[in-house]
Amino acid sequence: MSSFTLHSPDIAADGTIDKRFEFDGFGCSGENKSPALQWSGAPAGTKSFAVSVYDPDAPTGSGFWHWMVVDIPASVTELKADAGAAGGARLPAGASHIRIDYGVSAFGGMCPPPGDKPHRYVFTVYALGVEKLELPPDPTAALAGFMINANLLGKAGFTAHYGRPAA
Template sequence: MTTFTLSSPDIASGGTVPQHFEFDGFGCSGRNESPVLQWSGAPEGTQSFAVTVYDPDAPTGSGWWHWFVVDVPATTTALAPNAGAQGSAGLPAGARQIRNDYGSFAWGGVCPPPGDKPHRYIFTVHALGVPKLEIPDDATAALAGFMVNAHTLAKASFTATYGRP
């Protein structure tokens, strides 16, 4: 049996997110670029993927969605540097970005409040048993998450941290 794995040459599992992946706004001054993500070992029957980046430590009561990509073709095994740019030009054909908690259809970089303990950022790829999620383009991350979880065959994750003094 092949193990489903997710990794990034830009961010080590268990490591620290480099500063250039930080948001540019809210007091943060990074480049707001999404990292390269690579996966392998998707289970048989995978028809598409969803990719998420979530901060469970955000002081919101519900965490913070930094990135939510759905309808990634099943033939895809990686997302390129800055694939999360506004406009989705760097994503594989057919993939869609769901509105993140900054309110944009793009990657929203890490930006924990200054002085908080470092936040955890959970990078996940979901192998889905459907070719396309039946959700509107303006779906919330909560609705997209419900539909992703309803169709997940397997998922692979890694966590990295980031804090600001």
């Protein structure tokens, strides 16, 4: 049985996400900074990691990708706070952002419609059997997700919630 786990010192599993992680735009006014994430117990044979944050409750028909990082070296066991800053300078060497549903290659904070029931945000780390995913330049999060699952050895994650009051 695997003991692969993911946690955040900034966000409690099944807890409420702090407003500082909210997006800054589209009527939201957070700091748009990614939380710190830490993992341990990766499966044997792990050659790299990927991380994603996904909102399955977004009213899009397909959910909403808030963050995706690929090609994180196997020696890395955390992403520091604000690793999702645009440009990738805060990512571990070799890792890169994938373009998310805000249309940027960076972290995009939570911004559910006002008055919606709090959305679920699924934080996942994936252990992969390849050092680098074979992706074209500027892939979508869906394509990266396909390649992650094609090379998956194991995954760990947690869900947290965020909502905004009705206007």
